[in-house]
Amino acid sequence: MSRFIQYDRNQQYLLPPSVDEWLPEGHLARFVVEVIDQLDLSKLTGRYSGSGSAAYHPSMMLALLVYGYASGTFASRKIERATYDSVAFRFIAANHHPDHDTLAHFRKTFLVELEDLFVQVLALAQAMKLVKLGQISLDGTKIKANASKHKALSHGRIEKLEAQLREEVQALLKKAADVDQEELADGIDLPAEIARREDRLEALAEAKTKIAERVKERDEQARKDYQEKLARREALRAAGKKPRGKEPKAPETGPQAKDQINLTDEESRIMPSADGFVQGYNAQAAVDVASMLVATTTLTQQTNDKQQVEPMLSELKALQDRFGKPDTLLADNGYFSNTNIQACVKQKITPLIALGREAHHLSLEQRLTPDAPEPETADSLVKMAWKLKTQSGRALYAKRKSTVEPVFGIIKQVLGFRQFSLRGLDAVTGEWKLVAMAFNLKRMQVLAAG
Numbered sequence: 001m002s003r004f005i006q007y008d009r010n011q012q013y014l015l016p017p018s019v020d021e022w023l024p025e026g027h028l029a030r031f032v033v034e035v036i037d038q039l040d041l042s043k044l045t046g047r048y049s050g051s052g053s054a055a056y057h058p059s060m061m062l063a064l065l066v067y068g069y070a071s072g073t074f075a076s077r078k079i080e081r082a083t084y085d086s087v088a089f090r091f092i093a094a095n096h097h098p099d100h101d102t103l104a105h106f107r108k109t110f111l112v113e114l115e116d117l118f119v120q121v122l123a124l125a126q127a128m129k130l131v132k133l134g135q136i137s138l139d140g141t142k143i144k145a146n147a148s149k150h151k152a153l154s155h156g157r158i159e160k161l162e163a164q165l166r167e168e169v170q171a172l173l174k175k176a177a178d179v180d181q182e183e184l185a186d187g188i189d190l191p192a193e194i195a196r197r198e199d200r201l202e203a204l205a206e207a208k209t210k211i212a213e214r215v216k217e218r219d220e221q222a223r224k225d226y227q228e229k230l231a232r233r234e235a236l237r238a239a240g241k242k243p244r245g246k247e248p249k250a251p252e253t254g255p256q257a258k259d260q261i262n263l264t265d266e267e268s269r270i271m272p273s274a275d276g277f278v279q280g281y282n283a284q285a286a287v288d289v290a291s292m293l294v295a296t297t298t299l300t301q302q303t304n305d306k307q308q309v310e311p312m313l314s315e316l317k318a319l320q321d322r323f324g325k326p327d328t329l330l331a332d333n334g335y336f337s338n339t340n341i342q343a344c345v346k347q348k349i350t351p352l353i354a355l356g357r358e359a360h361h362l363s364l365e366q367r368l369t370p371d372a373p374e375p376e377t378a379d380s381l382v383k384m385a386w387k388l389k390t391q392s393g394r395a396l397y398a399k400r401k402s403t404v405e406p407v408f409g410i411i412k413q414v415l416g417f418r419q420f421s422l423r424g425l426d427a428v429t430g431e432w433k434l435v436a437m438a439f440n441l442k443r444m445q446v447l448a449a450g
Helices: 028-036 058-070 076-085 085-093 100-109 114-127 157-180 191-237 306-317 338-346 366-370 380-389 393-397 404-413 425-449
Strands: 136-145 150-153 260-262 268-274 275-286 294-298 328-331 350-352
Touching: 028 058, 028 085, 058 076, 058 085, 058 100, 058 425, 076 085, 076 100, 100 425, 114 294, 114 425, 136 268, 136 306, 136 404, 150 380, 157 191, 191 260, 260 268, 260 366, 260 393, 275 306, 275 380, 275 404, 275 425, 294 306, 294 425, 306 328, 328 393, 338 350, 338 380, 350 380, 380 393, 404 425
Parallel strands: 136 328, 328 350
Antiparallel strands: 136 275, 150 260, 268 275, 275 294
């Protein structure tokens, strides 16, 4: 006869149970609490006034959010539910249950302070001898906005809708003048129908105005580029040389038919991604090669990575006094430009930015070929091209794929973070910093245990 372990769901405890005893030692929730308890949260606590009812302590709220993001629980409603269902969340909340509105309000209120807290966590990693910024890998990934791309309208589509709505309003006004309200079919309210279309026309006009404001920067850059082209051609003529090619055309300014705006999150953009076009943002991360910890992040509405090197260098420079200056920046071909190379050299950082698509497998002959002599030149681009072809340069550049790309893979596939919960550039920038902090804490626990 089989023997089974007896169980009784109505078993009474002789002493009150402790959540601390239920959570295993070495659990990520314990590590998150230990780290956050060491942070200086004065910027958060100082935001609370002495009046009103007592509030949950920021250390508990922050730990709930960070552990939530580190374990793939992002929605405030799910975190609230987890404080009942999950031992780890119960441990962090000490058997309290902040409601989802409180959690969402906390996250939205303290997004700005996350910048300082992110740096504090990195400083703790440095104190634990887990990170020393030396070689940095830079890459970007497209993350969906909290908005559907089907809610995006182009300038051309808006103009067609405006024309259609104006025709409908005129038709309704004519109908109102021709017949009495009583003669209309049941359920038709002409004034309400007209008002609804006029409200829609007003919203479309506002969307067109925002598109016009958005393209001003693009138009200004186009005019600047046009003037530079003219100046170069005039300089050639002044030197007695004939300019090559056709005369540059003046740029077309103002909104174009394809210019779009999203009615749900107007600051998001249509982005090309591995999954096709998505409504989202371009999230950037600079990752320490040795530890795979995220050193800093930026977030942009631009689809092109080429313009993201200088903003990231500025972020790294701000950390220089506390963490030192990186000596090498690794990036793929999407970041290549002579301007970016010079920006790295100016900060005395060696750039290793791919000049084109790299071959996946080199032939045996290429692997065994001795390095060419270093060119005697002051040209940074020539020097970088030579370095990328050396055995040491290839080995160093190969580390890019094994550092920053796995970080994005873990964030998206393991943590499951593929879409922002918040809306607007400032809000999602803070949320991206929260995601990076959660990843770092998860990674720090692994490094500390190893």
